[in-house]
Amino acid sequence: MPMIRINLMQTGLHLHDSPRPLAPVLRSASRVEGPVIVMTHGYRYQPGNPRICPHRHILSLDPEPQPHPAPSWPGGLGFAPAEDTPGLAIALGWDGSGTLWQARRRAILAGQALAGLLARLHHQRPDRPIHFIGHSMGVELALAALPLLPPGALTRIISISGAVYAGQAQQALRSPAGQVAEFINVTSRENDLFDWLFERAIAPPHRRDRAIGAGLDLPNAVTLQLDCAHTLTHLARLGLTVAAPQSRVCHRSGYLRPGALTLYRHLLRQSHWLTLDLLRHGLPPHPAPRWSRIFAPAGARPGLPFAPNAS
Template sequence: MTDEHHYILCEAEQMPIVRINAEDDQISLHRSPRPVYSVLRRTRDVSGPVVIMTHGYKYRPDDAKACPHRHILALNPDGTYFGCPSWPQQLGFGAGFADEGLGIAFGWNAQGPVWAARRRAVEAGRALAGLIRDLRRLNPGRPIHFIGHSMGVELALEALHHSGSGALNRIVSLTGAGYQSRALFALDTPAGRSAEFVNVTSRENDLFDMAYEWLIQPPRRGDRSIGTGLQAPNAVTLQLDCPQTLAHLSRVVQPVGMPQRRICHWSSYTRPGVLRLYNALLRHDDRLCLGCLQNGLPDLPAPRWSRLFVLPRPHALLPFAQKAS
């Protein structure tokens, strides 16, 4: 099936997923010569929110082994990626409901040295801003949300600098690779002040946060990654390996599975139930306001390395001490 036929089929079933790539600071349809705007125009009356989804480091559109449109951003991931979660499916697309909205799978070249990938993320962020402007022009009242993993969050932060007030409604950052000052500066722009920022973190990601700080020069001396937390009027930090946070989310939104590893860069979207949590945050942002999310969370996130160096539970090391059944 060609990409155009895939799109038409999705539109007929009222579950459009449009695949778009950033090429420098411009956008194009994935594997299609058609103008992006002509395709977006056909979705302007689709009911429901727009959800823009993007990946992190090491993905690249059309890479045989690392194309995001065959992997996490696919409605039906390629069978060679065993166990790969489909973001579009888990975020509410593909069931055939009339109000599913518009899903946009946004790809960019995230391969090569980390510093080079980060530079391209900034360029792709400018391309993303152009896409958001087109979507706003076609349907000014429709909510537009963004969800991205790791370095993909840089796209949203950069897009805020090139967008007007009300460009994005809610940004969900999945263990985002970015500095606190960079995020705060973006959230202080007109577009940033009108958006909500959900900063999903986990101490499972500490090693990767440290690597980012080591490889990418910070905007200012002593800056830390947003994995250590983010304090802003329109931001909330959800630490997914914190028992108090998980209990709170289970009460007000959706249960999420407990962490299984001490080090993991992908648990923010592979943990059982976590993508359905984001589905609720993106589709019910009016009911699940930042205040509702904040009320019940710890005052401060756990310090870095607190998960890596925590002592194992005794019964995990001493099975002979357990009560016999």
């Protein structure tokens, strides 16, 4: 399946590890049938840095074991070489290194550059859906891009443990492009510690605002709490089985857990069937409160890592 590796840098958009200009590659890719799936990483990754390059790790079809073992996102989303599924994968790198504040500023700038890329793709093929999936601070890119896009340029967004505020998401999803986009907010109480640290490091846009791990109340958004037994049962009834959590604290459980990437694959490739209304029906009315997992009396089985970083 076609895959384009792109980096959003201060000098603009560039193909990863290639001197070729991007524009003719995008023109050629416009002939590819099926959805466009844009995928990006979170904090700490840095394209071109051999130790922390996302294109060698989660955005690779054959990930290296460093900085930690992880599955291939393109492979999990249906772009493995042996797959016969349509679509265009765009593996998007941006500089998430440095301090949290430096990385966040770059994420916002990268999101503005992403808007130009998405607008170009939409202009080339307005009939083709364009989806986005990101982890942690990578979700900032989609929210920064939405207000700059024409309606219909972005179809469905999957946020995995997004390091963004609910107020930010609400504002972006009330923009013209945001109102016709769909937002799937994948959360887990395993991520509570990281939400809490994010809220103390990054000033909220509004007083008492909270990270989207606490939930998002909008008609075009749905929250999937993946450590909730009722949520997992509901997904299993739809044929979308995700393994139960095994840790009290883990920032990467949303894509490390067996079945998670398969869930996202179906959500992005079968959005006509897996509608937001279908997902909502059978979910608990509200996410579980913060710290309910960390301080639960029954110990969670250790299996997934206690992730010390926000990548």
